[in-house]
Amino acid sequence: MNWIDTIAQGVLLGGLYALFAAGLSLVFGIMRLVNLAHGDLIVMGAYLILLVVSVTGINPFLAALIAMPLMFALGWGLQRVVLNRVLGPDILPPLLVTFGLSIVVQNVLLQGFSADSQRVGAGALETASVDLGVVTLGVMPLLTFASAIAVIVCLNWVFYRTSLGRAFRATSDDPVTASLMGIKPQGIFAMATGIAMIVVTIAALYLGMRANFDPTIGPARLIYAFEAVIIGGLGSLWGTLAGGVIIGVAQTLGAAINPEWQILAGHIAFLVVLLIRPRGLFPRAFD
Amino acid sequence: MTLLETRALTARYGDFQALFGVDIALQAGQTVAIIGANGAGKTTLMRSIAGVLRNAPEQVLFEGRSVGALPADEITALGIAMVPEGRRLFPSLSVEENLLIGAYGRKVQGHWGLEAVYGLFPILRERRLNPGTALSGGQQQMVAIGRALMSNPRVLLCDEISLGLAPVVIRDIYAALPRIKEAGASVVLVEQDIGQAMKVSDHVYCMMEGRVTLSGSPASLSRAAIHDAYFGAHA
Secondary structure: OOHHHHHHHHHHHHHHHHHHHHHHHHHHHHHOOOOOOHHHHHHHHHHHHHHHHHHHOOOHHHHHHHHHHHHHHHHHHHHHHHHHHHOOOOOHHHHHHHHHHHHHHHHHHHHHHOOOOEOOOOHHHHOOEEEOOOOEEEHHHHHHHHHHHHHHHHHHHHHHHOHHHHHHHHHHHOHHHHHHOOOOHHHHHHHHHHHHHHHHHHHHHHHHHHOOEOOOOHHHHHHHHHHHHHHHOOOOHHHHHHHHHHHHHHHHHHHHHOHHHHHHHHHHHHHHHHHHOOOOOOOOOOO | OEEEEEEEEEEEEOOEEEEEEEEEEEEOOOEEEEEEOOOOOHHHHHHHHHOOOOOOHHHEEEOOEEOOOOOHHHHHHHOEEEEOOOOOOOOOOEHHHHHHHOOOOOOOOOOOOHHHHHHHOOHHHHOOOOEHHHOOHHHHHHHHHHHHHOOOOOEEEEEOOOOOOOHHHHHHHHOOHHHHHHOOOEEEEEOOOHHHHHHHOOEEEEEEOOEEEEEEOHHHOOHHHHHHHHHOOOO
16 A cells, blocks of 8 residues: 555545535634535535536536636525524524525425436546656646635635725624624625635535535535534634645545545544544634 | 704613613714713713614714614714724734724725824834734724724714723823814713813713713813712712
């Protein structure tokens, strides 16, 4: 067994998990909303990309560009019409609503696309690889990882360098005082969910190109995303990437020992981190 | 000209009524002080004007317009800014970001911008990259005032800006008041320090248990009358 290869593959797999998790982390960081439908929204994004590809015949990456504004609008509307109404001091109503949303999304997808598993074809890219001597890495996993880093760099730029990002952080700290600054917290939340859905679309693109998907796989993706966010520390995007990498490496190492251990090894790594650092690796200094 | 006015303003938190028909008026260019003991309703009055608490539209008038029912972000956009009790700086923003966010909702040109605020409180320029909450109490209060000024308000509401600060720091902060007024803001001050309130204001309202019990220009009010209005006692 080639340990370096196993670890390298795990790190790259972590990029996919970080993509799953980044949108979740963003929304939780700004409005303390745990979106249980996040995984299903990723699957929905994958179907949307598949639909665009099969109708127009264009490249999946271009299809994702078309899907992004649609998903942004969907997220914006979802927050405005549904989620803003249930946000408050009680954390239970948003959990119930997003749990219900998860079931609705799964069943709408089942109705619309059947239970058959699907895949977004990416042509030669699916099997392309680069030989680095010590290890050979797939182009697709490399692209996934690079996209995860690009997403986190962009989100951090928005968060820490723009007026919108200041409004995000201020609203997250104290929505009442933020409104005294002329900020509409409800509008800020809608913007945040819209941006999270753009990230969801990117995650959906790689989910759809790398593996088969069907309407029911969302919740399993949600668990990896949660684990990545919690390992990294709530609200830290680089921490989320680290969390994704830890789960990815644990899974590939587990699988290298015995294929039955793949999923379990990821969950065990999560529990070990929770035991040692209950607040995650990079927790925010306050809250 | 009456810039800001409340008419028979009532406010309640659930079943608890905090204000019972409060009438105050702020003339353009003037400073009004609201004094009273803890629980008199001073902060509730400020929160009602600022739109944090909603009221019937005609209970708050700004430039003759009924604004009592507007949310806080729209009140800010009209030109009423508040320095909230306890300063309420944003812990995840630096000093400079706290100031910048003050200009988020109202983009009118005016005297106040980053440079003008640093001119008013020079210490903030040195501390501008620190987290807002890493500063001393007095410096945090300067940030809170600067943040409110960044929207170039017509009316500045200051809720207990001297609370918990050393006398020398309070003096520094009040020294900024004339320049704030020169730049075009009229001021409503909530103050527990009666002496300070009398010194800087053109008109004083004394509140007790949700009502205005005394009002007038500082010169026209006797110590004994204020004492009675403040404590409700007839000594």
